[in-house]
Amino acid sequence: MAGLAAAVEAAATGVLRVEKVRGRSAVTRCFAKYPLKLIAPSKVAPASCGAAWIYAITYGGGIVSGDRISCAVTVGDACTAAMTTQSSTKVYKAVDSKCSEQVLEARVGKDALLALIPDPVTCFSTARYHQKQVFHVFTDSNLVIVDWFTSGRYESGEKWKFSFYKSINHIILEDQPLFIDSVLLEESSNCSIADRMQGYNVVAMVVLLGPKLKHIQDQMQDEVKKMMSVQLRPPTSAGGRYTSRPQPLCPQMPPLIASCSPFGRMGTGMVARITAVSTESVYSFLRHHLAALESFLGASPYSAS
Amino acid sequence: MECDYPASKKNKLTHPMDIDCTVKEEATDAGSTNQHFHWSQWQLLDSILPTGGFAHSYGLEAGMQSRMVNRPEDLGPFVVQVLENTGSLLLPFVYCASKSPDAATWVKLDQLLEATLTNEVSRKASMSQGSALLRVAASVFTEIQTLQDLRQTFLGSKNLSFHHAPIFGLICGLVGFDHETTQRAYMFITMRDVISAATRLNLIGPLAASVLQHQVAADAERMLQKWRDRGVEAATQTAPLLDALQGCHAYMFSRLFCS
Numbered sequence: 001m002a003g004l005a006a007a008v009e010a011a012a013t014g015v016l017r018v019e020k021v022r023g024r025s026a027v028t029r030c031f032a033k034y035p036l037k038l039i040a041p042s043k044v045a046p047a048s049c050g051a052a053w054i055y056a057i058t059y060g061g062g063i064v065s066g067d068r069i070s071c072a073v074t075v076g077d078a079c080t081a082a083m084t085t086q087s088s089t090k091v092y093k094a095v096d097s098k099c100s101e102q103v104l105e106a107r108v109g110k111d112a113l114l115a116l117i118p119d120p121v122t123c124f125s126t127a128r129y130h131q132k133q134v135f136h137v138f139t140d141s142n143l144v145i146v147d148w149f150t151s152g153r154y155e156s157g158e159k160w161k162f163s164f165y166k167s168i169n170h171i172i173l174e175d176q177p178l179f180i181d182s183v184l185l186e187e188s189s190n191c192s193i194a195d196r197m198q199g200y201n202v203v204a205m206v207v208l209l210g211p212k213l214k215h216i217q218d219q220m221q222d223e224v225k226k227m228m229s230v231q232l233r234p235p236t237s238a239g240g241r242y243t244s245r246p247q248p249l250c251p252q253m254p255p256l257i258a259s260c261s262p263f264g265r266m267g268t269g270m271v272a273r274i275t276a277v278s279t280e281s282v283y284s285f286l287r288h289h290l291a292a293l294e295s296f297l298g299a300s301p302y303s304a305s
Numbered sequence: 306m307e308c309d310y311p312a313s314k315k316n317k318l319t320h321p322m323d324i325d326c327t328v329k330e331e332a333t334d335a336g337s338t339n340q341h342f343h344w345s346q347w348q349l350l351d352s353i354l355p356t357g358g359f360a361h362s363y364g365l366e367a368g369m370q371s372r373m374v375n376r377p378e379d380l381g382p383f384v385v386q387v388l389e390n391t392g393s394l395l396l397p398f399v400y401c402a403s404k405s406p407d408a409a410t411w412v413k414l415d416q417l418l419e420a421t422l423t424n425e426v427s428r429k430a431s432m433s434q435g436s437a438l439l440r441v442a443a444s445v446f447t448e449i450q451t452l453q454d455l456r457q458t459f460l461g462s463k464n465l466s467f468h469h470a471p472i473f474g475l476i477c478g479l480v481g482f483d484h485e486t487t488q489r490a491y492m493f494i495t496m497r498d499v500i501s502a503a504t505r506l507n508l509i510g511p512l513a514a515s516v517l518q519h520q521v522a523a524d525a526e527r528m529l530q531k532w533r534d535r536g537v538e539a540a541t542q543t544a545p546l547l548d549a550l551q552g553c554h555a556y557m558f559s560r561l562f563c564s
Contacts, residue, residue, distance in 0.1 A: 182541035259552025261425035273549040
């Protein structure tokens with residue numbers, strides 16, 4: 001296991017290690033080479049908190065066709081680390097159909113907490129993007145994963161114009177697959193991505209795992225259920241098959257759809273799936289539901305500052 | 306049976322009449338086995354098989370209550386999306402189970418699918434349909450010893466969730482379907498069940514539903530050819546909006562279906 005981790009680190013574009021130093025989580029290794037930059041500012045969380053914050057930045061603010069960025073992260077036992085970005089990750093147009101790729105392999109120690117709370121990925125027209133994140137955890141590890149993407153620079157009319165987007169998230173609990181997720185959106189002649197996405201511009205997934213996050217999970221499940229149940233109602237007979245309405249650009253569909261599902265044999269994990277018309281509404285959603293992480297991270301994720 | 310044919314011809318060269326009779330008898334045996342197989346195949350695909358498929362709408366009910374699907378014209382594209390996602394996410398599990406219908410493969414596939422079906426609504430639907438299908442198949446196909454043994458071994462096991470796709474592939478493999486037919490059959494029963502749910506949700510009448518089913522068949526075949534014969538490491542979902550919506554199923558105050 002140690003040999004494999006070392007091999008991954010040797011080949012990586014970025015290496016990050018967070019370990020306990022004098023009782024506080026500290027970044028003990030922070031290496032990155034072009035096109036990745038890792039910054040670990042010390043002023044994000046108050047000194048009392050003891051959580052390490054790391055920003056992953058790409059030169060030029062985006063990922064160019066053919067770039068491959070791999071990151072190896074280790075969060076030591078009982079440590080707390082938050083990894084985020086400075087702004088949304090832009091994936092530029094594909095050149096010669098080359099795919100851009102980001103790979104993350106993280107090991108989260110016992111009683112540790114890793115929060116991966118980036119801004120969304122925005123793929124430009126014709127872009128091809130592949131992302132794989134693998135998390136190795138223990139039964140009492142804690143994990144927050146926010147993985148989300150937009151339809152493009154949709155305010156300028158670039159909506160679902162990318163060619164290929166695939167995101168894979170694997171959580172491995174002591175060598176057993178606990179959470180295996182893969183989402184693929186590929187442009188095809190038969191059904192465009194835009195048609196499939198029906199006027200929505202943002203797709204987000206939030207994973208919460210571990211004993212420390214139980215109360216956040218429970219609260220999110222309750223609130224999402226309350227929020228959605230008022231928006232779902234059986235079609236009335238007037239709205240049934242006897243009425244012909246002009247096809248809406250989804251003005252009648254809820255502007256934000258969210259659903260939560262527990263996972264794992266002991267229900268220690270929860271995944272929320274969100275689709276929304278605006279990125280701002282998802283920032284709002286994340287800010288609200290992840291606010292309680294401030295007590296662990298020292299700062300609230302996605303705070304509007 | 307075909308291998309025996311040239312040998313028997315050699316042995317009976319001196320008795321031409323006997324050759325004809327022997328060949329004919331063998332052909333009849335091969336024919337009757339084939340014909341017998343058709344009855345099993347049709348029974349497995351018939352909606353009358355009590356596997357509880359009628360309790361699931363594959364996200365259609367949530368789609369209607371969120372106004373994604375409003376009119377009969379919206380059903381076709383919805384069914385196509387469901388079929389695409391079935392192909393991309395579940396067909397690999399059907400295929401791999403039908404290729405190796407044994408205990409070790411089944412357990413691995415079931416556990417992997419348990420981790421892959423992250424949507425609780427579809428996960429529970431898969432478990433309930435899978436266990437119902439296994440119970441029915443074991444009761445019906447008493448002549449398939451492997452099936453009986455597998456069911457006996459794993460009844461009450463905590464290690465297995467009895468997910469639908471691997472069990473479907475397993476049973477089809479043991480009954481004698483070829484891999485392509487098995488995967489096509491899985492797409493067929495999915496299409497059948499969504500369209501059936503649409504009629505019960507009063508979205509479309511039974512006649513129009515039958516017309517639609519025939520029209521969508523071409524798309525279903527295209528999807529089959531696109532997603533067939535893949536390993537489970539390639540399994541991926543391709544309908545994130547549908548996934549988010551189907552996950553809302555339990556939030557609906559009044560609902561007809563389980564999923």
